[in-house]
Amino acid sequence: MNARRKLVLILIVALVLPLIGSWQARAADPVTLEFWDNQQATSGLSKFQEAAVKEFEAANPDIKIHVTTIPYPEYRDKLLIASQGGTPPDVSTVDQIWNSEYGVTGAIIPLDDLIASSKTVKKDAFFPGAWASAVYQGKIWGVPFNVDVWQFSFYNADLLKAAGVNPDDLVTWEGLKAAVPKLTDASKGQYAVGLVGHKGEDTVVIMDSFIYSNGGSVLNDDGTCALDKPEATGALQYLVDLLPYAPEGAANSAAEDMRKLFVNGSLAIEWWPALEQPTLQATKLNWGFVNGTAPKGKTPVGTYGGWNLVIYKGSKHQAEAWRFIEWMTAKENNGKVVDLIPANVEAATAFLKENRKDPDKIVEHLNNARPRPLSPVYNQVSAVQQDLAQAIFTGTAVKDAVTKACDDINKLVKK
Amino acid sequence: MAAVQEIAAAQNRFRSHRLSASERRTAVFLVFPAVFLVAVLMYYPMLRAFVQSFFDTSMLHPEPQFIGFENYTTLFADQRFWLLVRNSLVWTLVVVAFQAILGLASALLLNQNLPAKGFMRALVLLPWVLPGVVNAILWRFMYDPQFGLINSILIGAGLTTVKTAWLAQGSTALLALIIAAIWKGFPFSTVMYLAALQSVDQEQLEAAHIDGANAVQRFFNVTLPAISGIVRLNLLLTTIWTFNYFDLIWVTTRGGPNGTTHIFPTIIYEVGLTQFNFGRASAYGVIAVVALLAFAVLYLRELTRSQAL
Secondary structure: OOHHHHHHHHHHHHHHHHHHHHHHHHHHOOEEEEEEEEEOOOOOHHHHHHHHHHHHHHHOOOEEEEEEEEEHHHHHHHHHHHHHOOOOOOEEEEEHHHHHHHHHOOOEOOOHHHHHOOOOOOHHHEOHHHHHOOEEOOEEOOEEEEEEEEOEEEEEHHHHHHHOOOHHHHHEHHHHHHHOOOOOEHHHOEEEEOOOOOOOHHHHHHHHHHHHHOOOOOEOOOOOEOOOOHHHHHHHHHHHHOHHHOOOOHHHOOHHHHHHHHHOOOEEEEEEOHHHHHHHHOOOOOEEEEOOOEOOOOOOOOEEEEEEEEEEOOOOOHHHHHHHHHHHHOOOOHHHOOOOEEOEHHHHHHHHHHHOOOHHHHHHHHHHOEOOOOOOOHHHHHHHHHHHHHHHHOOOOHHHHHHHHHHHHHHHHHO | OHHHHHHHHHHHHHHHOOOOHHHHHHHHHHHHHHHHHHHHHHHHHHHHHHHHOOEEOEOOOOOOEEOOOHHHHHHHOOHHHHHHHHHHHHHHHHHHHHHHHHHHHHHHHHOOOOOOHHHHHHHHHHHHHOOHHHHHHHHHHHOOOOOOHHHHHHHHOOOOOOOOOOOOOOOOHHHHHHHHHHHHHHHHHHHHHHHHHHOOOHHHHHHHHHOOOOHHHHHHHHHHHHHHHHHHHHHHHHHHHHHOOOHHHHHHOOOOOOOOOOOHHHHHHHHHHHOOEHHHHHHHHHHHHHHHHHHHHHHHHHHHHHHHO
């Protein structure tokens, strides 16, 4: 080998070696997962997340997590734009009501195979209704992350005592109906129960809870409208019958509005999920709660609210994303990373014991609750239900309002 | 007189001047960025929305399916669409009319030599400078059936004993929002008219006064003709803005109860961005644009005329 060839060889080695080194270094670089989550501004969720993410990264040095939190009103838009635009996160939370829609559109992947080989993500580990919220057309599209139930009937114990009402009576429709006149004196600005009918999801979850508690459904198994069944119309009529005992303006009232009245002592009963407890604990109110309300002989069935974790089809790190989901929903970790109730039953039990009054009652209600209708057109079904609530709260007969609502829903389903 | 003739001659020379090829290239080069931006950022999305209105485009069908005029025929067959049209007409006409009347009245008042004139002018402007969402929340509180100022005043004055839910009744919700919109918008008209009133020829007013014209006659025969250009411009602008109103309605009622406060922008948002039915939302948008087009043409004509002056 002459000197010239030697020089060329040295040059080649000198050029190639750094490249090999850099390639090896890159191979050892941790994968960065994009994780998007809803930011509930008042919950301090980001603090939990930061701590949890650090813990996960310490246990999984080959994965880094980049967390993006987005306020609820913008969250769905941003997820939609990102997934339709081909730049979705690797993993995100989705509201239970979006899960089937995201599955049908192909934005996220089914998790059946991953769950089958998982040691921690098992159906039995989660509340049944929460698990059901992620199942659509025989496939599992998400893993329940956190949950809560609409609604618990929070009551002002002093007002009930003054009116001679036993809180346990509120559990039955008959008991509640007998109690509300005693708790109402509109001339003094005193009302029994806070009805919610504005155009918002809180209107729908409360309505669903009354329908479920009466044995009804919003949609039939084939996706068509079930609101015209006697169980559903009976529940809607029951709500209308409570109108004289509710603050004026139910058709434009939100749960937040009712909370204001409840906290200032003008309202005897408000309907909220368990997440209301910290708010009430911060007041001087003498309050308690019962698990919703149902006709005598039936069990109150609440409506699930909460979030599931999903993996995006466009993710290049699906295996790592799954490891992250397994970690986030494991019983040891799930309680540390959620602001609502953990969806993992064991984590939830521990969380509730530490953070909520009457945890056993809450667990019972969680076990009985059902998710909202699983439909890829859920948002449009929900909009129809909101219109239905406004119609019956402003004087339209339940029968007429339901006929129109079912007509609208069936058109959507047919399409 | 000679100076005026000179200017007119210069204008004629300018108008009849023919651009050379290089001047034309320079002109095109200078105008191109602006035209390009307008085309890309405005006309292309408008064109896309128009095309999209003939497709079923939703999150479920991200690949659009051509459905012809179905979005339009469905809308026209729906009673709620005609309620929307009625709402939009009532909303726009009443808000614009009262903004103009109140704006003119307050401008005439503020044009007088009142004490603390500057402070009064600033005070009148306050609703206009308030952010839209803040204004909406403010009025939501005012109309609150239990704690609201409106009910407190009415009950306190003995006019009623009923706590009216202004925003929860189909019979009152639109009216309540119209009042809120007028309150928010009239200061803009005030500012416009106040500026216009400064240009009214005082000598003409004095001459009319000497000739025996009373205040009303002076207003209708001297002041109003003098500011008529601004009045027309203001009416056109406020019509377009009012038709396109969004935040007040969305924050307070979201178009409810029963669609009685929905106008085009709120329904477009609801159908497009909460139900993700982009095709239907585009159809609403196209109809809204067609409705506004007449006003836009009038506005452009008025603008051209005022520039010619």
